[in-house]
Amino acid sequence: MSNIVEIKNLEVTFATDGGDVKAVDNVSLTLAPGEVLAIVGESGSGKSVTAKSVLGLLPETAVSRGAILLNGKDVIGMSGKRLRELRGVDVAMVFQEPSLALNPVFTVGWQIAEGLRAHGKVSKKQARVKAIDILRRVGIPEPERRVDYYPHQFSGGQKQRVVIAMALVLEPELIVADEPTTALDVTVQAEILDLLRRCRDEFGAAIILITHNMGIVADLSDRVAVMYQGKLVEEAPAQELFDSAKHPYTQKLLVLFLASAPVLPELRRGSSTGRRRVETITLSQWWLRTI
Ligand SMILES: Nc1ncnc2c1ncn2[C@@H]1O[C@H](COP(=O)(O)OP(=O)(O)OP(=O)(O)O)[C@@H](O)[C@H]1O
Numbered sequence: 681m682s683n684i685v686e687i688k689n690l691e692v693t694f695a696t697d698g699g700d701v702k703a704v705d706n707v708s709l710t711l712a713p714g715e716v717l718a719i720v721g722e723s724g725s726g727k728s729v730t731a732k733s734v735l736g737l738l739p740e741t742a743v744s745r746g747a748i749l750l751n752g753k754d755v756i757g758m759s760g761k762r763l764r765e766l767r768g769v770d771v772a773m774v775f776q777e778p779s780l781a782l783n784p785v786f787t788v789g790w791q792i793a794e795g796l797r798a799h800g801k802v803s804k805k806q807a808r809v810k811a812i813d814i815l816r817r818v819g820i821p822e823p824e825r826r827v828d829y830y831p832h833q834f835s836g837g838q839k840q841r842v843v844i845a846m847a848l849v850l851e852p853e854l855i856v857a858d859e860p861t862t863a864l865d866v867t868v869q870a871e872i873l874d875l876l877r878r879c880r881d882e883f884g885a886a887i888i889l890i891t892h893n894m895g896i897v898a899d900l901s902d903r904v905a906v907m908y909q910g911k912l913v914e915e916a917p918a919q920e921l922f923d924s925a926k927h928p929y930t931q932k933l934l935v936l937f938l939a940s941a942p943v944l945p946e947l948r949r950g951s952s953t954g955r956r957r958v959e960t961i962t963l964s965q966w967w968l969r970t971i
């Protein structure tokens with residue numbers, strides 16, 4: 681099956697008052713349908729700029745070179761109109777701060793239905809039924825009533841579920857999640873990650889997941905791309921990366937992760953390699969024990 685995303689030699693430069701800033705430097709990545717690719721790397725390494733490039737969401741001060749094929753269509757240079765058509769149907773996004781993705785003046789039901797109406801020919805009534813259904817599926821209690829709530833009437837974790845519901849309702853082939861759980865409470869984090877996992881399992885969505893949390897990487901991703909100063913310095917299947925990271929920066933990331941993980945009997949029983957230790961418990965269990 682052909683790749684859903686093919687990033688070829690992507691280079692993104694921002695024109696700023698202080699001169700040009702090269703945020704992404706010759707990055708090439710591919711993503712197969714249903715695959716979860718984690719992008720990790722220190723702050724400012726170009727993760728979000730790469731993700732936004734895939735969605736065509738960069739500001740006008742950005743100049744992009746290379747190619748980003750989304751289902752074979754090049755996003756770079758695509759018109760705003762075509763990009764809007766792609767978003768939702770082919771690709772959806774979940775960002776760190778759910779409030780930014782929600783419009784405060786419309787009910788969540790209206791916003792979910794809007795996506796459906798914009799992309800398909802569903803009646804108002806059908807859209808509402810679908811909105812209630814998707815809210816239920818992402819774990820919002822009493823969806824029949826809450827479909828008429830405004831964003832401020834939801835908690836932070838619930839808002840992120842609503843954002844995921846908006847992303848899911850069109851069953852996109854690709855979800856780009858940029859630190860989707862960072863702003864959330866640890867218990868809610870685990871639930872949101874389970875939800876993303878279900879997106880992959882039930883809808884077959886491919887996921888680009890950006891996170892600083894190597895535990896999440898170990899738990900969810902098939903492949904890992906490590907960025908450093910705008911460059912892709914390492915890319916490997918998750919297990920291989922945890923077993924034998926090659927780049928010194930990746931090794932440092934793993935050491936930091938293992939040092940910050942609580943020492944549990946199960947962890948101690950693991951071998952000395954990072955991956956074996958991480959594998960001995962699931963991340964959800966790990967989280968629950970750290971509370
Ligand atoms: N709109 C912009 N204008 C100018 N420079 C920008 C802009 N957006 C990002 N950059 C620069 O691009 C580089 C990469 O930023 P990016 O947001 O991709 O980092 P990141 O890896 O997502 O970091 P974090 O983990 O902190 O979210 C940084 O040097 C940043 O300052």
Ligand SMILES: [Mg+2]
Nearest residue numbers: 727728729858
């Ligand atoms: Mg970022």
